[in-house]
Amino acid sequence: MTAVAAPIRAKRVLPGFTLSLGTTLLYLTVIILIPVLALILKGAEIGPARFWAIVSAPRAVAAFQITLTAAAIATAFNAVYGLLMAWVLVRYDFPGKRLLDALMDIPFALPTAVAGLSLTALFSANGWIGAWLEPQGISVVYTIWGIALAMAFTSVPFVVRTVQPVLEDLDPALDQAARTLGASEVTIFTRVVFPQILPAWLAGCTIAFARSLGEFGAIVFIAGNLPFKTEIAALLAFIRLEEFDYNGAAAIALVLLFFALVLLVVSNRLQAWAARHRGA
Secondary structure (H helix, E strand, C coil): CCCCCCCCCCCCCCCHHHHHHHHHHHHHHHHHHHHHHHHHHHHHHHCHHHHHHHHHHHHHHHHHHHHHHHHHHHHHHHHHHHHHHHHHHCCCCCCCHHHHHHHHHHHHHHCCHHHHHHHHHHCCCCCCCCCHHHHHHHCCCCCHHHHHHHHHHHHHHHHHHHHHHHHHHHHHHHHHHHCCCCHHHHHHHHHHHHHHHHHHHHHHHHHHHHHHHHHCHHHHHCCCCCCCCCCCHHHHHHHHHHHHHHHHHHHHHHHHHHHHHHHHHHHHHHHHHHHHHHHH
């Protein structure tokens, strides 16, 4: 009779399921759920009439419009630039490629306040770039374009890092087959490559848009913070806190939280779509 060897269990690096799950849930509760719940409860104390009066005030509406417009501009730029950067990092080999790849993570590591100061110094009237733009009648600092620039700087890695692994996983035989059939490079990209990376690209753009809505430190230095002109919603909430208007700050923060949750749901749906697309 042949003895059957007992199955060998894979050694777990992390502790047991109960301890691991309990630790992660505790972290999630303390760091994320409790602050979000406190914000929601604070907003619930305001009442619907007072809440609507706060968020529909002309200054608040202007702040929301400026924030959404600048975030849309930044996301549109990152959608193109992030895709091109991911394409270059995956499809080409050149000296300094690893350095360029590492530089894509600078916005993650650099404090946003430092980024805001650097951008202001570069694009001000006497800065290296601003000194050339100002005579052309192009103003960046203290305009919505400066806000969009700061948002684009802090959110571009999300597009690059979302598209890059999908491009790396694509089978090069698809490109070769298309070339064998006489397809041009443009046709290969639009008909073969882009449909494969479209779900990941959309997910990256959605995350970048959400990151832009929540940006604060990089914007306050370059925006000038002029009400009805360059004042973003996050800054208005901060101003309300400094004025001890906690209800006003909570109401504005709740609107931003709503946008964030909607974008989170959209991003998760797009990522699930991308996973099914790759599996198919």
